[in-house]
């Protein structure tokens with residue numbers, strides 16, 4: 001009998017759910033047992049200071065630390081929370097087939113039907129900027145905390161609506177409360193949104209090969225293109241940058257946008273090409289966006 005693989009996960013409902021999904025899929029495909037190892041990350045204990053600590057990167061670094069310490073064998077992250085700069089000690093062994101990449105509004109009515117001045121909660125500059133393009137007359141309120149806490153602010157009446165990733169809402173079983181799912185054309189998702197990244201140590205060749213079982217090459221090509229836009233713009237997860245790519249496995253279509261946080265100006269560009277050139281496509285699209293002033297729109301603090 002082989003020993004179960006240890007999958008390190010944060011203890012939030014969303015993290016354990018997505019870790020369990022990957023664990024089950026891996027066991028079904030390879031026969032290897034997987035056990036979840038719940039870890040409390042520094043980001044979980046000092047949530048109040050998350051912005052100062054550098055956003056969601058804290059969770060990622062903490063889980064990577066557990067890999068490096070040999071406490072766990074692999075970890076599952078929401079791809080959109082991973083910094084674009086690779087860590088050479090860590091391998092991204094798999095990127096799972098993407099769930100719904102779109103953003104969703106939780107509230108009583110669709111965005112269009114909210115009254116002027118309605119309070120809409122979101123902590124993401126990307127979402128605020130694009131929402132302001134659609135409804136400049138609403139009041140956008142920064143919020144943090146896990147999805148349950150955020151939804152609670154709508155239920156309690158503190159906020160009229162909130163915007164979250166549809167994939168996350170599905171994972172925690174709260175998609176019944178979605179009033180509207182935004183089409184990617186009206187609200188470009190965060191690069192990598194809806195996809196999960198599976199990481200292990202770069203020197204564990206056998207494990208990397210095993211984890212490849214849950215890799216989805218078309219998703220990988222799409223998110224490579226999206227994340228290379230973000231990297232070339234030298235932007236992080238707090239930047240008002242949206243990017244979405246999709247394709248049939250051969251041809252990839254990529255659209256990206258940078259929107260000024262006041263929603264007044266934006267740069268948006270699209271490109272198509274072979275999936276094998278995903279990274280170059282992203283880089284070239286970013287260069288074309290910078291030529292049209294994307295740099296200035298982002299401002300310094302969004303980096």
Ligand SMILES: NCc1[nH]cc(CCC(=O)O)c1CC(=O)O
Pocket residue numbers: 056078079080081163164165166167168192193194195196
């Ligand atoms: N930054 C938090 C985060 N990271 C991943 C998801 C959602 C699930 C996903 O994109 O895979 C969320 C919540 C949200 O943005 O609503």
